[in-house]
Amino acid sequence: MRITRTIAETRAILHDERALHHTIGLVPTMGAFHEGHLSLMRQARSDCDCVVVSLFVNPTQFVPGEDLERYPRDFDRDADLAEQVGANVLFAPAAEEVYPEGYQTYVEVEELTKGLCGRFRPGHFRGVTTVVLKLLNMVNPHKAYFGEKDYQQLKVIERMARDLNLGVEIVAMPIVREPDGLAISSRNDYLSPQERGAALVVPRSLTEAQKVLQSGQRAAAALRQAVEACFAGEGMARLQYVEVVDAETLEPLEVVERPARLAVAALVGQTRLIDNCPLRP
Amino acid sequence: MRITRTIAETRAILHDERALHHTIGLVPTMGAFHEGHLSLMRQARSDCDCVVVSLFVNPTQFVPGEDLERYPRDFDRDADLAEQVGANVLFAPAAEEVYPEGYQTYVEVEELTKGLCGRFRPGHFRGVTTVVLKLLNMVNPHKAYFGEKDYQQLKVIERMARDLNLGVEIVAMPIVREPDGLAISSRNDYLSPQERGAALVVPRSLTEAQKVLQSGQRAAAALRQAVEACFAGEGMARLQYVEVVDAETLEPLEVVERPARLAVAALVGQTRLIDNCPLRP
Numbered sequence: 001m002r003i004t005r006t007i008a009e010t011r012a013i014l015h016d017e018r019a020l021h022h023t024i025g026l027v028p029t030m031g032a033f034h035e036g037h038l039s040l041m042r043q044a045r046s047d048c049d050c051v052v053v054s055l056f057v058n059p060t061q062f063v064p065g066e067d068l069e070r071y072p073r074d075f076d077r078d079a080d081l082a083e084q085v086g087a088n089v090l091f092a093p094a095a096e097e098v099y100p101e102g103y104q105t106y107v108e109v110e111e112l113t114k115g116l117c118g119r120f121r122p123g124h125f126r127g128v129t130t131v132v133l134k135l136l137n138m139v140n141p142h143k144a145y146f147g148e149k150d151y152q153q154l155k156v157i158e159r160m161a162r163d164l165n166l167g168v169e170i171v172a173m174p175i176v177r178e179p180d181g182l183a184i185s186s187r188n189d190y191l192s193p194q195e196r197g198a199a200l201v202v203p204r205s206l207t208e209a210q211k212v213l214q215s216g217q218r219a220a221a222a223l224r225q226a227v228e229a230c231f232a233g234e235g236m237a238r239l240q241y242v243e244v245v246d247a248e249t250l251e252p253l254e255v256v257e258r259p260a261r262l263a264v265a266a267l268v269g270q271t272r273l274i275d276n277c278p279l280r281p
Numbered sequence: 282m283r284i285t286r287t288i289a290e291t292r293a294i295l296h297d298e299r300a301l302h303h304t305i306g307l308v309p310t311m312g313a314f315h316e317g318h319l320s321l322m323r324q325a326r327s328d329c330d331c332v333v334v335s336l337f338v339n340p341t342q343f344v345p346g347e348d349l350e351r352y353p354r355d356f357d358r359d360a361d362l363a364e365q366v367g368a369n370v371l372f373a374p375a376a377e378e379v380y381p382e383g384y385q386t387y388v389e390v391e392e393l394t395k396g397l398c399g400r401f402r403p404g405h406f407r408g409v410t411t412v413v414l415k416l417l418n419m420v421n422p423h424k425a426y427f428g429e430k431d432y433q434q435l436k437v438i439e440r441m442a443r444d445l446n447l448g449v450e451i452v453a454m455p456i457v458r459e460p461d462g463l464a465i466s467s468r469n470d471y472l473s474p475q476e477r478g479a480a481l482v483v484p485r486s487l488t489e490a491q492k493v494l495q496s497g498q499r500a501a502a503a504l505r506q507a508v509e510a511c512f513a514g515e516g517m518a519r520l521q522y523v524e525v526v527d528a529e530t531l532e533p534l535e536v537v538e539r540p541a542r543l544a545v546a547a548l549v550g551q552t553r554l555i556d557n558c559p560l561r562p
Contacts (some may be wrong), residue, residue, distance in 0.1 A: 007446060011448075033484065102440075102443055102530075103389055104392045104440065105388065105389070105390045105391070105410075105440065105441050105444035105445055106388070106389055106391065107386065107387070107388050107389075107445075108387055108388075108389070109385055109386045110385040110386070110388070111385045112385065124446040129386075133445060134444075134445055134446050136449055137445055137448065138446045140448075159383075159385065159386065160386050161382055163385065163386035163415075164386055164388075164414060164415055164418055165288060165415050165418040165419045166294075166418055167418065167421075173292040245413065249383075279453065
């Protein structure tokens with residue numbers, strides 16, 4: 001596996017790969033690799049000739065007051081893991097390589113970023129779309145891999161790729177969970193042992209809402225109430241939002257009568273966790 | 282010359298060109314071709330194996346109240362002219378091909394678009410950068426050609442290409458003028474014969490300011506006054522702005538002590554004209 005720090009050296013490697021008619025897969029990450037990231041890399045390994053993993057803790061997607069400084073970083077461990085799953089290139093640029101002096105261009109997907117996490121993290125998705133567009137332009141992959149754990153992010157990036165005629169295939173990968181159901185996230189490491197137990201209310205609330213749907217109750221209000229009832233019984237966790245939205249447009253639904261998504265954000269202690277699941281009518 | 286209406290057919294042609302290792306040049310236009318456009322096409326013809334001219338009157342760059350509906354359109358004449366200068370592809374998509382239903386992604390270059398025309402046409406450059414990025418992604422050219430007549434637009438597009446790592450070379454071409462000095466523009470057609478005479482105050486004011494600079498006066502205020510004095514003598518033309526700006530950052534300058542640009546916008550009757558010239562210290 002090659003470790004690159006600059007756009008120029010990364011492009012030089014990929015130029016040679018393209019000359020061999022190799023397909024290129026990109027897995028954009030902020031590091032702190034866990035099974036979620038590794039599942040994306042394994043899929044890219046199986047789909048593509050050349051797997052590029054980017055590792056960049058992107059400052060523009062952190063809202064003031066968020067955890068940019070304490071975001072977990074362990075480059076040597078990440079490099080070992082990426083190598084083990086067969087990545088060909090680990091591209092880990094410095095902030096000045098990505099945002100040189102005078103940088104001033106930003107991309108926004110307007111409607112899809114208004115609700116859900118966009119309401120609580122103003123500017124977050126603008127940072128995400130901007131850095132993802134830049135990484136796609138640097139690497140120019142055939143496919144790029146994103147997890148459904150960040151469901152709104154996935155839909156925003158799919159929309160950007162279509163709207164801007166990027167010609168890349170966005171591959172969505174399912175949420176990876178711990179054996180007890182908690183969706184794997186780099187931010188789970190922030191949880192104390194007691195908070196880690198309390199955090200299980202998040203996946204449990206989704207399962208409860210799915211049971212309510214399966215019982216024949218398709219009103220979004222009833223599904224949201226099932227989630228709220230779970231959180232009412234867990235003092236260490238606070239629900240930030242629960243929404244039933246169209247699976248593609250992310251518009252709030254009153255009734256689940258087409259493919260929908262149930263999305264939840266919660267604060268467990270100081271740690272913000274998100275999770276979601278499909279709702280099939 | 283091939284005339285294409287869809288992104289897919291344009292890409293199919295260019296796929297074949299790339300397979301032959303041909304270089305591709307893009308000239309983005311809104312049609313109503315004049316010598317300015319033709320100078321870009323001729324340069325592309327001389328630089329590249331395959332010249333693509335796009336013709337799309339982009340609705341997102343017209344501010345409410347502007348001339349989107351009456352913007353000059355003559356497709357057959359434009360097609361003849363493009364063919365005469367040797368374009369290989371004239372790509373003329375419908376609005377729905379460029380902005381299909383649900384479209385919602387926009388690109389902004391933030392600092393460079395604040396002053397000059399950006400102050401009088403809010404949202405204009407957001408429409409320009411968005412459509413240019415889309416066209417660059419559709420065509421994926423080696424080089425793209427823009428005229429210095431729209432100097433702020435040129436600098437904004439150069440900045441976008443650098444910031445978003447587009448890997449395309451932006452080629453700047455000099456302003457083409459009528460024999461009497463008026464910069465050629467599609468909007469000159471709106472002028473009545475009397476207005477056409479009055480419009481000469483625009484290039485004359487630039488020449489006067491350059492004379493003041495050559496006489497040793499490097500204060501921006503003195504150069505602006507020279508422009509204003511010209512307009513004071515021409516009742517049919519109203520100066521919208523005159524600015525002395527850094528040639529790259531477009532920041533207003535007090536003194537011309539590095540490469541600068543003098544930029545003017547004026548209303549002649551109902552018609553808005555812009556022009557600019559270099560100021561070399």
